[in-house]
Amino acid sequence: MTRQIYMDNAATTPIKKEVLDAMMPYFTEKFGNASSVYRVGRESKKALDESREKVAKSIGAKPKEIYFTGGGSEADNWAIKGVAFANRNKGNHIITSKIEHPAVLNTCEYLEKEGFEVTYLDVDEYGLINLDELKNSIKDETILITIMFANNEIGTIQPVKEIGEIAHQKGIYFHTDAVQAIGNVAINVEELNIDMLSLSAHKIYGPKGVGALYIRQGVKVHPYMHGGAQEKSRRAGTENIPGIVGLGKAIELATNNLEEHNSKLLKLRNKLINDVMSKIDYVRLNGHPEKRLPGNVNFSFEFIEGEALLLSLDMVGIAGSSGSACSSGSLDPSHVLMAIGLPHEIAHGSLRLSLGDFNNEEDIDYVVENLGIIVNRLRQMSPLYEKVRGNA
Incomplete structure (x- = not known):
């Protein structure tokens, strides 16, 4: 049987046993609706409150500032649309970047059709925004700045604290999509000047279909879903208690184990980068060499x-990706790689390998060995590669 190596942890992660064990009782004997007043309902309500406390603690927030959602995309939608429509009387201008997740970019495009103006900031060759450009983009009508904490494709970490400072100096709300950063970067919303933060469980060894939005107390935001009084009447619908319990346990494990997790991933990541760059020609590392997530590697291979x-990697049991899992069905080159200045032909030859807690050095060796073989074989079918070799 072909060995199976999973290196697409930025797309999703497997549920850890501790997380699944914490969730299981809430599918069976503790199945109550958290809005019910009898015992089985109170058990669910207690679990809901405990999970809210765990999520709040992980980012330095207050429990009452945490709202559970159906995932990171919903949290992004709520933060951006909620602030936009609640503050329309103050202004209609939003600032974001060209390398945001589709959940942010598509939401901003929707708001443009609703009469809002959106500025999309450029990034440099490493994927970093320019703080001076951000300052110069602010108008009297600016009501929201939404910049992701860390990029899901190239792993670049933005200067979040400085962005928040700029926003607050101008009385503007600052939202960050931290779906990739949670569990990989230490986050304190107070220290980093963050007003709203989106996160998701399935990126940190928790279940799919559950996430959270941090909303700083006092931020004016419209409810996302109308109905019952759940989530302080801001997000109606019966709570997904098993999923929320899973999120609470997953984020507790991730933040309590952050230093050990990062130390391991950095060692593996650096080995992977060094081995690939030294053994394969015509390869480029995308993203910032230092200001990047500990488990993220993104290469572009020319001539393939x-x-x-x-597909070739999958045939030898290696799971990777070419970019965002939410747009992997598209034949267009990555909008992130285009934004950092890569030409189409190089952007099309990209590979993202994102490491996780279950990877080891043997996995790295297996991937590097097979990657070299596959790249060489694919290049043999490229007339352009043969021409370059002939001129070398």
Whole structure:
């Protein structure tokens, strides 16, 4: 049987046993509706409150500032639309970047159709925004700045604290999509000047379909869903107690184990980068060399197509990706790689390998060995590669 190596942890992670064990009772004997007043309902309500406390503690927030959602995309939608419509009387201008997750970019495009103006900031070759450009983009009508904490494709970490400072100096709300950063970067919303923060469980070894939005007390935001009084009447619907318990346990494990997790991933990441760059020609590392997530590696290989590379890797049991899992069905080159200045032909040959807690050095060796073989084989079918070799 072909060995199976999973290196797409930025897309999703497996549920850890401790997380699943914490969730299981709430599917069976503790199945109550948290809005019910009898014992089985109170058990669910207690679990809901405990999970809210765990999420709040993990980012330095107050429990009453945490609202559970159906995932990171919902949290992004709520933060951006909620602030936009609640503060329309103050202004209609929003600032974001060109490398945001589709959950942010598509939401901003929707708001443009609703009469809002959106500025999309450029990034440099490493994927970092320019703080001076951010300052110069602010108008009297600016009501929201939404910049992701860390990029899901190239792993670059933005200067979040400085962005928050700029926003607050101008009385503007600052939202950050921290779906990739949670469990990989120490986060304190007070110290980092964050007004709203989106996170998701399935990126940190928790269940899919559950996330959270931090909303700083006092931020004016419209409810996302109308109905019952759940989540302080801001997000109606019966709470997904098993999922929320899973999120609470997952984020507790992730933040309590942050230093050990990062130390391991940094060692593996650096080995992977060094081995690939030293053994394969015509390869580029995308993203910032230092200001990046500990488990993120993004390469561009010249003279090959990323889709052929992914399929070939899958045949030898290696799971990677070419970019965002939410847009992997698209044949267009990554908007992130285009934004950092890569030409189409190089952007098409990209590979993201994102490491996790269950990877080890043997996995790295297996991937590097097979990657070298596959890249060489695919290049043999490229007339352009043969021409370059002939001129070398």
